[in-house]
Each structure stands twice: as C-alpha cells, then as structure tokens.
Amino acid sequence: MSDYVSTFSYQTAICHAPQFAPRAYKHFTVSPVTGAIGADVEGIDLTTASDEAIAELEQALTDHLALMIRDQTLEPEQQIAFARRLGNPFPWPYAKQMDGYPEITELIQEPRDKYAFGGTWHSDSCNFESPPKFTMLYCVECPSVGGDTGFSNQYLAWEALDADLKAELDGVRAVHSAELGYGTGSQDPEVLANATTTVQYSADQFNEALHPVARTHPVTGRKALYVNDSFTASFEGKTQAESLPLLKKLWAHSIIPEFTGRLRWKKGSLAIWDNRCCMHYAHSDYPGHRREMRRIVIAGERPE
Ligand SMILES: [Fe+2]
Numbered sequence: 001m002s003d004y005v006s007t008f009s010y011q012t013a014i015c016h017a018p019q020f021a022p023r024a025y026k027h028f029t030v031s032p033v034t035g036a037i038g039a040d041v042e043g044i045d046l047t048t049a050s051d052e053a054i055a056e057l058e059q060a061l062t063d064h065l066a067l068m069i070r071d072q073t074l075e076p077e078q079q080i081a082f083a084r085r086l087g088n089p090f091p092w093p094y095a096k097q098m099d100g101y102p103e104i105t106e107l108i109q110e111p112r113d114k115y116a117f118g119g120t121w122h123s124d125s126c127n128f129e130s131p132p133k134f135t136m137l138y139c140v141e142c143p144s145v146g147g148d149t150g151f152s153n154q155y156l157a158w159e160a161l162d163a164d165l166k167a168e169l170d171g172v173r174a175v176h177s178a179e180l181g182y183g184t185g186s187q188d189p190e191v192l193a194n195a196t197t198t199v200q201y202s203a204d205q206f207n208e209a210l211h212p213v214a215r216t217h218p219v220t221g222r223k224a225l226y227v228n229d230s231f232t233a234s235f236e237g238k239t240q241a242e243s244l245p246l247l248k249k250l251w252a253h254s255i256i257p258e259f260t261g262r263l264r265w266k267k268g269s270l271a272i273w274d275n276r277c278c279m280h281y282a283h284s285d286y287p288g289h290r291r292e293m294r295r296i297v298i299a300g301e302r303p304e
Pocket residue numbers: 118122123124280
C-alpha cells in the first residue's frame with residue numbers, strides 16, 4: 001500500500017472542492033462560518049419547533065455538517081425531548097451520567113482543571129460497532145472567549161486524496177480501539193488528577209470495531225474519510241507499526257485548514273454535528289475559567 005500522499009493533489013482538489021449548496025431556509029436563518037463546514041443558526045426555539053422546522057434543521061445539518069443553534073433555554077428534559085426528535089439517545093458508558101438523566105453526560109471544566117475533555121481530533125465513539133450519528137452539546141456556562149469547538153469536513157478530506165490512493169483505500173477497513181482512546185497511557189496521570197470530567201474506562205469495557213476507511217453517508221451517498229489518531233489503531237490485517245506511516249499521513253491530511261472551521265460558544269447555544277462526515281476538536285485555551293456542557297449522543301448505524 002502506498003504511503004505517499006501528494007500535497008500537490010491537495011491543492012488541485014481543494015480548488016475544485018464542492019461547497020455547500022446555497023439554500024433558503026424557511027424556519028430559521030443559517031450563516032455559514034467557512035466555505036468548508038459549520039454554520040450559526042438563529043430564529044428557532046427547539047422546545048416549540050414544528051416537525052417541518054425540525055426536518056429543515058436536519059437538512060441544514062446535512063448541508064453544513066455542524067450547527068451552532070443560538071439562544072436556547074433548555075432544561076435537561078427539554079434537551080432530551082429535542083434529541084428524541086432526531087433519533088434514540090443512549091447512555092455513554094465511559095463517564096458518570098447526570099443524576100436522574102442517564103442520556104446526558106455533563107462535561108465540566110473547573111478553573112483549576114488541566115484536562116480538556118475531547119481535546120483531540122476525533123469522531124465520537126468510533127470504537128463502537130454502530131457509532132452515534134449525531135452528538136449535541138448544550139452550553140450551560142462558558143468563558144467569554146476561548147473553548148471553541150473545531151470541525152473538519154471529512155467528505156472534502158476523502159475527495160481531495162490522490163485518485164490512486166483513494167483506489168487503494170476504498171474497501172479497506174481499519175481497527176478503532178477504545179483501549180487506544182481511553183486506556184492506560186492515553187492521558188497524563190498528573191493532568192487527569194486535576195480534571196473534573198474524566199473518562200471512566202477499565203479493561204473489562206474494552207471494545208473495538210472494524211470500519212471502512214471511507215464510509216458512505218446513508219443520507220447523502222457521499223464518501224467520507226473515517227480515521228483519526230485518537231482511536232484508529234491499524235488497518236485490518238496489518239500491525240500498528242505497518243499501518244502508522246500511512247495513517248499519520250491521512251490524519252495530517254484530514255485536518256488541513258481548508259477542510260476546517262470552528263464554532264464559538266455562548267451560554268444557551270446548542271451545537272449538533274454529524275459524526276459520519278466530520279471530526280471535531282475541543283480547543284483548550286481558557287485556563288482559569290469554568291465551562292459546563294450537557295452532551296447527548298444519538299444512536300447511529302453501522303458504517304458501510
Ligand atoms: Fe467528542
């Protein structure tokens with residue numbers, strides 16, 4: 001398998017990368033934040049939105065991959081009710097869930113914390129056989145600046161790869177490992193000791209899954225690159241050492257600036273993104289400040 005990814009082909013492909021189609025939305029306004037990914041949404045109340053408005057919101061998510069929906073006031077019950085309109089929320093097994101609300105994970109950073117939860121590029125829970133299709137975060141508290149969430153468009157990442165490399169990788173599967181993401185050695189013990197929200201992982205929760213390197217989105221039919229340096233251990237049938245040279249090139253390729261955008265938080269904003277076609281990254285640039293998010297993940301299908 002070739003381990004060479006041409007930087008020249010990036011430039012050529014990026015110049016011709018398809019952007020989102022401009023679309024008029026009826027129930028809210030959508031303001032894209034970059035040409036590649038992400039949009040702010042204003043003018044919708046998630047507690048009272050009609051079925052037609054929710055369907056249109058899903059269309060906006062399909063168009064922009066990650067949305068920041070502004071000006072919400074959501075009690076846990078209301079966030080769960082909204083999540084249920086998009087699919088089936090499920091308890092995430094690697095952290096203590098919110099008291100009384102098994103669907104919600106509280107992601108809290110206190111001013112003293114040295115650990116940014118989610119501070120790597122990844123697609124959520126890709127170590128599951130059927131990873132969640134959507135993740136949503138509701139902002140209870142955040143610093144006035146800092147703590148953005150970054151996103152990277154993995155349709156564009158796949159489409160921009162050299163044609164020969166795409167041909168080689170199409171149909172190849174990769175191992176995604178919880179041990180790699182959460183196990184011994186994945187975090188600095190001293191940093192973890194100063195963390196409010198941590199992953200509760202033990203070897204008996206070990207699981208891993210085999211997924212296509214290029215997965216096909218069930219709604220759009222487009223292929224998206226689906227490897228990341230948090231969980232992807234190796235290509236199927238190859239050792240980690242054999243796999244790493246090409247994996248490292250794919251990881252670097254998957255987050256080049258032209259594929260990325262970042263969404264800025266405010267109290268009362270709710271972000272939702274599609275794990276099947278984007279990766280995300282929690283920016284840790286707010287030492288000394290408090291940040292509190294409520295997260296729900298929505299069940300997805302087995303990647304194909
Ligand atoms: Fe995440």
